[in-house]
Structures are given as structure tokens and as C-alpha cells.
Amino acid sequence: MIGEPLHAEDPKSFLVEGADRAVLIDTGIGVGNLGEVIRELTDLPVTVVTTHAHWDHVGGNRWFVDIRAPKGAHAALRAGWSDDRMRRALDPSELSGALPVGTDPDHAGIPPLTDIVTIADGDTLDLGGRSLNIIAAPGHASDLIVLLDRVNGILFGTDAVYAAALYAQMPDSDLTVYLRTLQTLSELVPDLRVVYSSHGTVPFAPDLIVRMTAAMAEVIGGRHPDGQEAGGRLHDFGAFGIITAAIDD
Numbered sequence: 297m298i299g300e301p302l303h304a305e306d307p308k309s310f311l312v313e314g315a316d317r318a319v320l321i322d323t324g325i326g327v328g329n330l331g332e333v334i335r336e337l338t339d340l341p342v343t344v345v346t347t348h349a350h351w352d353h354v355g356g357n358r359w360f361v362d363i364r365a366p367k368g369a370h371a372a373l374r375a376g377w378s379d380d381r382m383r384r385a386l387d388p389s390e391l392s393g394a395l396p397v398g399t400d401p402d403h404a405g406i407p408p409l410t411d412i413v414t415i416a417d418g419d420t421l422d423l424g425g426r427s428l429n430i431i432a433a434p435g436h437a438s439d440l441i442v443l444l445d446r447v448n449g450i451l452f453g454t455d456a457v458y459a460a461a462l463y464a465q466m467p468d469s470d471l472t473v474y475l476r477t478l479q480t481l482s483e484l485v486p487d488l489r490v491v492y493s494s495h496g497t498v499p500f501a502p503d504l505i506v507r508m509t510a511a512m513a514e515v516i517g518g519r520h521p522d523g524q525e526a527g528g529r530l531h532d533f534g535a536f537g538i539i540t541a542a543i544d545d
């Protein structure tokens with residue numbers, strides 16, 4: 297796990313090694329040289345899997361050549377993120393420490409990508425002695441995927457399931473779609489040992505996904521929110537939460 301804990305989003309990327317190659321799940325915000333960090337960790341060829349096109353998951357893509365992403369993420373990846381957008385993302389109010397030496401918050405835009413290979417629900421990435429299954433997991437974002445190491449009982453829950461407030465208030469979030477994804481992931485729980493996700497406490501016990509599914513159904517059913525967070529209404533369930541758009545009710 298490569299974390300960026302000094303940013304409020306605290307995004308995590310994951311490097312998974314097989315015998316023949318490594319998969320890097322997401323590349324974080326893009327401050328510092330993630331390419332150098334990964335070269336210190338593995339000698340294997342690295343395939344980046346972008347789980348969805350949100351700025352806090354794609355910033356370090358610039359350091360890699362082999363980048364795969366769901367079709368729905370391609371347009372945003374090809375457009376990149378402007379200096380202006382990233383200046384807001386790196387506002388001092390979002391940070392709890394200094395940016396890495398050499399990072400200029402006024403020029404921290406994420407460059408456009410040209411070569412992107414499509415991955416889709418049902419695909420399997422063979423790393424040599426270890427494989428990762430791609431599972432579509434829309435709801436937080438329409439293009440979101442999760443990755444499953446079935447043999448070892450490991451789910452990489454990305455932004456679909458994590459032990460913190462789930463963001464269901466984004467422009468392309470959809471609560472009903474999100475619930476269906478949680479139901480699908482719940483069915484995997486009996487065969488899971490552990491979940492590693494992109495935000496919140498890592499790792500967490502798979503049972504939490506079952507509770508998230510019930511909680512999402514409760515929210516859709518009209519549960520009264522407990523407060524406000526991240527531009528939406530927070531439903532607090534203790535080990536996790538659900539944030540919905542303010543216009544929901």
C-alpha cells in the first residue's frame with residue numbers, strides 16, 4: 297500500500313506482485329515521483345489499473361506506460377486535470393503537512409494520457425501465480441471497478457467499499473446502482489478474508505460490506521441524515537458512513 301495520508305482524502309494505491317509482473321491499482325494524487333517509489337518496490341514490469349477517473353486516483357499515471365482503465369474513464373483520462381482544478385485539490389485546508397519538495401501547487405495539473413488499454417467487467421489479469429478479476433462496481437462513480445484475488449480471498453474495494461464515509465454525493469453517483477453493487481459484493485463476502493480499499497481504515501473485515509448493503513437500503517428508504525460532510529448529507533453508521541447529495545430529500 298502506498299498512502300498519501302497528509303491529504304484529507306488520504307487515498308491509497310496498491311502494488312500487487314505476481315511472478316511475472318506487478319499491477320499497480322491507482323496512482324494517487326500525483327505529488328512526488330510515484331515512478332521512483334514503485335521502482336524501489338519491484339523489478340517486475342508494472343501494469344497500472346485505473347479504477348475510475350477521479351483526480352485522487354490518477355495523478356501518478358504520468359510515470360507509467362502500461363495503463364488500463366474501464367471505457368467510461370477514458371475521456372477524462374485523455375483530457376487530464378487542469379492546474380486550476382489541482383490547485384483547489386491541494387488547497388492548504390486539505391493538507392495536514394508540507395507537500396513533497398519540488399511540488400508546485402500552482403502547476404500540479406494531471407497531464408492528459410494518450411495510450412489507454414480498456415479493461416472491463418469479467419476480465420482477468422494474470423500476474424504469474426496470482427490473478428486479479430475485474431468486477432464492475434458502479435454507484436460512487438459510473439465507471440468504477442473493484443479487483444478480486446479470488447484464490448487468496450482478497451478484495452481491493454477501491455471507492456466502492458471502504459471503512460469511512462462512502463461518497464455517494466458525486467455528480468455521477470447513483471444510490472440505486474450503488475445498492476446493486478453492494479449486493480453483488482456482499483455475495484463475495486463468505487469467500488473473502490480481507491478487504492483493502494482506497495480510503496479509510498485499511499484493511500477491514502469483509503463483514504462490513506454486508507452492513508454497508510443494509511445501510512444503503514436504509515438510506516434509500518428515507519433515513520434521516522445525521523449531519524453534513526463533503527458537500528452532502530452524512531449518514532453515520534459508526535465504522536463507515538454514507539454521504540448523499542443534499543437534494544435527495
Ligand SMILES: [Zn+2]
Pocket residue numbers: 348350436437455
Ligand atoms: Zn472516487
